Amino acid sequence: MLGVGARNIALAGAVTAGSGDVYSAYWNPAGLAKIENTQITISNKPTYKLIPVNYLAAASSTDNFLDTGWKLSYAFAFIPRLHIYGNGTFREDEFESIFMRYALPDLAGDFTGELESKTKDYRLAFGLTPQNNSEFRFGFSMGYVDCGTEFCGVTAEDPGNYTIASSGATAITFNLGMQYEYSSRLTFGFNLNDVDTSLDVETVTTDNTGTTTEVVTVEFPRELAFGVLWRYSDSIDLSVDYRHLEGSYGDYKIKFRTARIGGEWKKFWKNIDIQAGLLIPIQITSDKTESLDAPYFGAPSFGVSWQIGEFKLDSALFFDPVASYQHNEPRAAMELSLSYMF
Numbered sequence: 001m002l003g004v005g006a007r008n009i010a011l012a013g014a015v016t017a018g019s020g021d022v023y024s025a026y027w028n029p030a031g032l033a034k035i036e037n038t039q040i041t042i043s044n045k046p047t048y049k050l051i052p053v054n055y056l057a058a059a060s061s062t063d064n065f066l067d068t069g070w071k072l073s074y075a076f077a078f079i080p081r082l083h084i085y086g087n088g089t090f091r092e093d094e095f096e097s098i099f100m101r102y103a104l105p106d107l108a109g110d111f112t113g114e115l116e117s118k119t120k121d122y123r124l125a126f127g128l129t130p131q132n133n134s135e136f137r138f139g140f141s142m143g144y145v146d147c148g149t150e151f152c153g154v155t156a157e158d159p160g161n162y163t164i165a166s167s168g169a170t171a172i173t174f175n176l177g178m179q180y181e182y183s184s185r186l187t188f189g190f191n192l193n194d195v196d197t198s199l200d201v202e203t204v205t206t207d208n209t210g211t212t213t214e215v216v217t218v219e220f221p222r223e224l225a226f227g228v229l230w231r232y233s234d235s236i237d238l239s240v241d242y243r244h245l246e247g248s249y250g251d252y253k254i255k256f257r258t259a260r261i262g263g264e265w266k267k268f269w270k271n272i273d274i275q276a277g278l279l280i281p282i283q284i285t286s287d288k289t290e291s292l293d294a295p296y297f298g299a300p301s302f303g304v305s306w307q308i309g310e311f312k313l314d315s316a317l318f319f320d321p322v323a324s325y326q327h328n329e330p331r332a333a334m335e336l337s338l339s340y341m342f
Contacts, residue, residue, distance in 0.1 A: 002321070003027065004055035004079060005043055006314035006337040010303020011262030012277025014239040016227025017179060017189030022059040022339065025075040025125035028191040028225070029139025030177040032073040032127025035061045041339040047332075050083040054335065064131060071134075073127040081145070082119040088112070095326050098289045104149060105218075105250030105288075113153010113163075120146045121173070135181035143173040147199065161207050169201040171220065189227040194220045221247030221254055237264045257282040275303035281321060296330055312339045 003013045005023040015027050022039040024031030043055040059075035082103055090097040092109030101107050104117055125141035147169040154162055177191040197220035204213050227241040245256040262277040280298040285291040301318035314337040323331035 002318075005041075006316035006335040007275060007303055007305055009318050009335050010275035010277055010301050010314070010316040011239060011264065012241075012260040012279040012299070012301050012318075013243070013258075014227060014241040014260035014262035014277060016177075016191050016225045016241050017187045017229035018227070018237065018239050019189070022057050022075055022077075023055070024127065024139070024177075025057055025059065025077040025123055025141060026055065026079060028177040028179065028189055028227075029075075029125040029127055029141045029175060030137040030179040030189070030191075032059060032061075032075055032125060032139055033071060033129035033134075033137040033179075035059055035073045035127070037061075037341050039339055039341050041337060043335060043337040045333060045335050047334045050085060051080050053078070053080065055079055055337075059125075061127075069131050071129050071131055075123075075125045077121075077123045077125065079121040079123060079143075080119070081121050082117065084117045085115070087114045095292075098292065099322065099325070101289060102249075102252075102254065102286065105252040107151075108155040108157060110156035111153055113151060115149070115151045115153075117149040118147070122146075123173075125175075137179040137181075139177040141173075141175045143175070145169075145171040145173055145197075145199070147171075147201075161209075163205060163207040165203060165205045167201055167203040169199040169218065171197050171199045173197045173220075185231045187229040187231075189225075189229070191225045191227075193223040193225075195222065197222075218250045219248040221245055221249055235266045235268075237266070239263070252286050252288055254286040256284050271307040273305040273307075275301075275305070275316075277301040277303075277318075279321060292325060296324070299324065299330070310341050312341065313337070314339070 004026050008015050019027040019031030020034035022041045038060040040058040045054050057077035061073035063071050065072035084103055089112040097109055121143045123141050123143040127139040129137045149167040151165045174195040175193045179189045181187045199218040201218050202215050223245040225243045229239045232238050239262045241260040243258045259280040264275045266273045268274045278298045278300050299319040299321045303316040305314045316335045319330040320333040
């Protein structure tokens, strides 16, 4: 639910229509078509222990690509989609167990042991716009997803059988996006992630009965996003997104729906912009775990962006929905992003 990039998180992820920088490779590849220079960026959540880099990417553009009359922009991004670590005893109705089963659907609800899972996404994205009709922008991206999970411990179903399991999975993803600039004040955006994605999973398990290898194919749910950007004035932008994630993941059927509201005051003071947002969980359910109810109406976020020559520093203070569910109260976190444009 969090996404990447301090400015985007400060806007609560309400950027489907307004994305237009190197982070568009994640949020909406159509936004890459707005890039006029070369950009590189790195993003980090200093309050998180597991993921040292939240996003690493570079993007550039070419006018009148191959004399076709189209502007082509392109980006390469490294995105660690997920990093989970758990150690101890977990019960089926505890939040930590529910959350890990959303990420790892084959995991038993009750277990005692140690688990670590990493998912990495290497993504190549393109944005296109006709030079004589730049209000239409199109984009697509392809990603190579690499997942690895290690587990050792016992489950409540078979407490006498100590198990060591190692899983590796890969997938090729396709994502599509579009932006339409209806007027100088109003832009619409659309993005579809994981159009037809499945993971090829190989699991090697060693327990009291010996070692076995299992190969399965796991489906990925699709995420659909619609967004609107309203330029209220020359200095104030307002945006709204609706995101719908639904489908099968392993033997789970899940549905996540969120609304996102964001606002930005440009040139608030000299070269400083400020942002604010609100992420509102509407529905978080699956067919095997209880529906999760947020401990508060929505997760607020705040940000400050500072342009220093060719460098841009973005910072965000936000309330992490996942950590807030876990602690049953709002839990604050930070993200920092540094970009260089030339």
